[in-house]
Amino acid sequence: MATWDVFKELDSLRRELDDAFSGAGFGRPFGPTFLSPVTARRFPLVNFSEDEGNFYVEAMVPGVDAKEIELSVLRNTLTISGERKPFAERRGQIVHRSELGSGRFSRTIELPVDIDPDRITANYKDGIMLVTMAKAEHAKPKKIDLIVS
Template sequence: MASWSIFNELDNLRREIDEAFRGAGVARPLGATFLSPTSGRRFPLINLSEDEEHLYIEAMLPGVDPKELQLSLLRGSLTLSGERKAPAEKGLLHRSELGFGKFSRTVDLPADINADRTSAEYKDGVMRITMAKSEHAKPRKIEIRQG
């Protein structure tokens, strides 16, 4: 027998109302936007990969001025924050899906890194971050003795 929860029902109702507003081309009530921390989407979208020596992050940041971006490393997490400026108003706006405003994205890193050997490059709306793994985070070959 399935259990009934008022909280599950309220969450389902909220999702249905949000979907109705999206279908009508209206932003979420109370002004929540694409970049808002209350939004269900994560911005910026990222890829996180690694090899034996490095961790790599690619972050999609189209339309963001690189001067508005900040990176910080703290205890195994990388935080990328910044702001996408609102476009200049040009007549009546019928739809706004690109989003603007302040954003912050924190990513837990799967290995310890050497912060002094971290670099970032922004080109064509994509930020590429390369982080060297710390020596103790790199894989080591262990010799097996016979005998």
Template sequence: MTLVHWTPWQEIDTIERRLNRLFDQDISPSLRGFSVPAAEFSQDEEAVYLNLEAPGIDINDLDIQVTEKAVSISGERKSETSSETQGKIRSEFNYGKFQRVVPLPARVDNTQVKAEYKDGIVHLTLPKAEAEKNKVVKVEIASTTA
């Protein structure tokens, strides 16, 4: 049996070169897909507040639908056409259609939703349904008699 000298740094360099070659190749937008918007929740006794990231998306390309239990957001980030005379264009942007359904932590009154789009973030204010605001549950205590 022959002993081989192992050099871990050489292997890491090889992996780094392979990754660099991978990222230097053109990746088709259809292979990359589009990631769904990230969501952020907060709530108080009156409402649920939902923020959705939608940078670079025109407000007219967004469709937001709200039920009592969930928010559905769909849209499309369209690529801008540009021409490059000296060769390839490298882009890490994702283009395409997306859809996400976000379940809500409480029932909301979906007829009173307010939405604002500012700096690439969709801010939704979803007032809680009256039944959720005044929800009080009486707990029955079972007695044990011996």
């Protein structure tokens, strides 16, 4: 069974808040972000879940070519990075609103236990990427039979 580390979660939250407020008060309210000025949310947005044998990360990456997405695993972290191409303005076109961000992005997700790096799959369809990662055998719960004497 995976254990939940409240201090690890609080540290992760602190880092996210530090990133969101970096540069505040130095002539700019916030530094440039992938989705600015719309929001300073992390990109891509993800759902993270697990069952007895696997972790699942579902990431929304609309408008990003699958060839532009890079996945890497190191110990118990998954990193999703890539690049969304800028909006292509046409000659003579007047842009009234441009809210779709562009540029490089990177999102790292810490997993609560080790995974088996040889048993990872990733599928991409309609702007949604699903990464399935098998838990390492030593990280899976073991059933212990009780011997009655």
